[in-house]
Amino acid sequence: MQKVGILGGGQLGRMLIQAGIDFDLDISVLDPDPNAPCKLFANRFEVGKLTDFDTVYQFGQTVDVLTIEIESVNVDALEKLHQEGKKVFPQPQVIRTIQDKRLQKQFYQTHQIPSPEFVLIDNKGQLADHADFLPAFQKLGKDGYDGRGVQKLTSPNDFEHGFDKPSLLEKLVDIDKEISVIVARNESGGMRTFPVVELVFHPAHNLVDYLLAPAQITPEQAAQAEALAQEVMLKLDMVGLLAIELFLTKEGKILVNEVAPRPHNSGHHTIKANGTSQYEQLWRAILNLPLGDTSAQSLAAMVNVLGASGHTGNAHYEGVNDTLGVKGAYLHLYGKKLTKPSRKMGHVTILDQTLQGLEEKIDLIKRSIKVVSK
Amino acid sequence: MQKVGILGGGQLGRMLIQAGIDFDLDISVLDPDPNAPCKLFANRFEVGKLTDFDTVYQFGQTVDVLTIEIESVNVDALEKLHQEGKKVFPQPQVIRTIQDKRLQKQFYQTHQIPSPEFVLIDNKGQLADHADFLPAFQKLGKDGYDGRGVQKLTSPNDFEHGFDKPSLLEKLVDIDKEISVIVARNESGGMRTFPVVELVFHPAHNLVDYLLAPAQITPEQAAQAEALAQEVMLKLDMVGLLAIELFLTKEGKILVNEVAPRPHNSGHHTIKANGTSQYEQLWRAILNLPLGDTSAQSLAAMVNVLGASGHTGNAHYEGVNDTLGVKGAYLHLYGKKLTKPSRKMGHVTILDQTLQGLEEKIDLIKRSIKVVSK
Structure with a gap:
């Protein structure tokens, strides 16, 4: 063992x-x-x-x-x-490159991997030199996580609130879709890519509404995204699982946003919807076993189950019955004792044969499941 | 929690x-x-x-x-x-009925559930009264498990080796196929049946070769088997998971062989091949949640991984790479420290779109995986 x-x-x-x-x-x-x-x-x-x-x-x-x-x-x-x-696995030098967004961006530049334009910023004072770069995101080099350490700078007036730490300015790109690809590679060099997935944004709130798999893009776009993801994996010379978040721009370009060298939120659905889950695939990769079939067995959506606003304390789940009553709905609770607003407490994977059927189920489930404190 | x-x-x-x-x-x-x-x-x-x-x-x-x-x-x-x-769950009285094969058979008789003919035997001496019942299986009422506590009696000469304990004699039936159905029922009375599966016997050795799901039987036979399984569940008034092993006789009758009120070897494949696994379904049943979709997503086979003959001691697995190298093959090891001949050490679920494809993969895998001691 x-x-x-x-x-x-x-x-x-x-x-x-x-x-x-x-x-x-x-x-x-x-x-x-x-x-x-x-x-x-x-x-x-x-x-x-x-x-x-x-x-x-x-x-x-x-x-x-x-x-x-x-x-x-x-x-x-x-x-x-x-x-x-x-x-x-992943190898330490890969983690070092990825955990500092400045090193990560320089890596893309060095290896000619398409990614939004950027400049490095050492301190707040340097922001003023790059007024022509706006609108842009300022991203901290280290310790950004789940939306923290990132802010949008629209005009030079925003510079006074800028981060005063090693960071980067990344030019805003005009995005058509945000997509993601997960690649696995084992020690023997075997490599397998999961089908591209898409983050679907709510038309009104501009927040991610659900994850859709496979992405509704052309076969050419899918092939290009998968090839780019494999190129990043190979240039990192990494063993393990790599999630590559990509922008599909309105001009039709595919750019690398950022990567994570581990299982990823955009791969949860693979447990139910794909030949092999991202989790099983990670074990196969790092134990140097043959990688599993990644093909999509069904159209799938993944909805995060987040802590309800106004509730902080011992987690209690409402609407579990209504959720599990939906055919093809699978609830995964993370066993977190405490809930707080927007904390990721679980997810629901939803399978259906049609996009319309999927959307109806998503609506139903989002109205059902709720994490409150008691 | x-x-x-x-x-x-x-x-x-x-x-x-x-x-x-x-x-x-x-x-x-x-x-x-x-x-x-x-x-x-x-x-x-x-x-x-x-x-x-x-x-x-x-x-x-x-x-x-x-x-x-x-x-x-x-x-x-x-x-x-x-x-x-x-x-x-299952309720204690259900376990009591099922754990004693004599009570189980009487239950079928009382509720007019078709099952092979039987007589109760209190001691070895009574066997002689039933020479006209041969050929038959003598089965111990209690503590038979995995083939133990069962023996075939062909002629009165075999009576001297008969069990001298409360047991039953069950008339041999002319079997076309051995099939199995798993049913789940929750406290609210919701009930769901998994598609019928078939035990495929090796033509030469007369031993179970692999489990095939769904069974290759007519839709009428499948419907009849599922209805019979549901009838047993309802007459037991049970909550939980019930595996019903059935004989499809050469005369075209479906008879209940025996049942198990728990997850079953004939349901392992549901983890990969069905909308919901038998294990998830048991939780849904006993926690009184809506039962999940049981439909088969693929043709599937399940092969038990048994300890190799001549090997007793610390388990070591050979051929894992070759097994996982087969597309649609999933290895489940049980983490048993010690192997011994024929001990169930794991199983492999194999998915394919065709029966021929499945059989080729089964052959390959059975030649690959081996549990030895080291």
Whole structure:
């Protein structure tokens, strides 16, 4: 039985454990939150800081293979483990490149991977030199996560609220669609791509409404997006799972927005809708097993189950019955003890043969399921 | 978070845990084997005898809902828990009826459920009274399991080797096919049936070669088998999951062979091949949630991965790469530390669009995967 370790004990780690059960693994998890979603199901659950060298190094020494479900981990410790012969996938240098958005953008530039134009900013004062670059997003190099560390700068008046830290300015692009591709690669060099998915935005609120798989784009666009994703994987020379978020611009170009070297929110639906789930695929990749069939078995949507606004405290789920009463609806709860507004508490995957059928089910489910505090 | 308990910590419990992760459950498991397959993944794993009243009663008191993955449990303890208001599914009286094959057969007789003819035998001496009943199977009332406690009696000469315990003689029937149906029922009375599956026997060895889903029978035969399975479920008035093994006789009759009130070997394929797996369906049933879509998404086969003959000791898996290299092949290892000849160590589910394609893959996989000791 192989001993594997996961840095991070959130929902991604939880679904990784779920898939890992079939591979006869002894799974250890490290997370700073004593009530993290992985707590109840990991064989060994250790509470500790993911950014602390000693904690990560010592944790890594207890396992044969180490992977991540979050990028903000101590890469120095992973590099030392890697140098000492431990299998660490994704490789530490890949995590180092990706966890700093400045290095990530420079990587695209160096390797001629199409991506929105950018300039590096060392401090707030430098923003004034780039008034001609607006409108743009200012993104912190490090520690941005889930929308934090990113802000839109429209005019020079916005500079006074700019981040005063190493960051980058990224030119706004005129987006037709936001799409995403997940690629897996094993140690032997085998590579498999999941079909392109699409983030569908709510027409009124300009917020992601649901994820649609496969994306409603032309076969040429899909092929181009998949090829680009594979190119990024190969140029990173990475083993594991890589999610590539892309912009399909109104001019018809495909640009890399950003990447994540781990299971991704845009791959949750693969558990029910594809030949192999992204979680099983990650195990196959890092254990150097043949990669699984990624083909879509059905049209699918994924809706995040978020904490309701105005509710903070012990999580309680309303509308579970109505949700599961919808044919082809599958609820995945993450086992988080506490809810707070917009916290990701679970997701629902919805299968249907037609887009219209899917949309009707999505409407029904979004009106049903609610996470409140009690 | 609901606290649920599973009596039995084998592979069926392990796959139940795997499915239960999505329902935000706190899962406890009781099993006599300290290295049972559930050990690493249960939130709480307790070592204890499933047939001991106090052990089962005390374990049951720690959870809100109790279920089983094996029939040989202490039913008196479950009845006491049930009387005290604990949710126990399947209900204790159903387990009592099913765990004794004599009671099970009498139940079929009372409720006019078609089943092979039988006579009850209290001791070896009574066998001589039923020479006219041969050829027949003698089956022990209690504690028969996985082929143990069953023997074929062909002529009166065999009587001296007969079991000298409460048992039954069951008349041999001329079988065309052995088929199986799994039915789920929740507390609100919702009921769903999985498509009929077929045990395919090896033409030379007369041993089960693989399970084929759906069964290659006529739509009328399938409808009749499903209706019969639902009838048994309703007459048992059971909540949970019931596997009904059936004989399709050469005369075209469908007879109930025996039933199991729990997840079943003949439902493993549902994890990959059906809208909802038997394991998820059991949770939906006993937590009184709407039952899931059971439809077959693909033609599927299931091959058991058994311990190789001549190998007893720490399990080691050969041919995993070749197995996972087959498109549509999914390996499920049960995490058993020790292998011995013919022990169920895992299974492979194989998906394909055609029967011929499926058979080619089965051949390939059966030649690849091997469990040896090292």
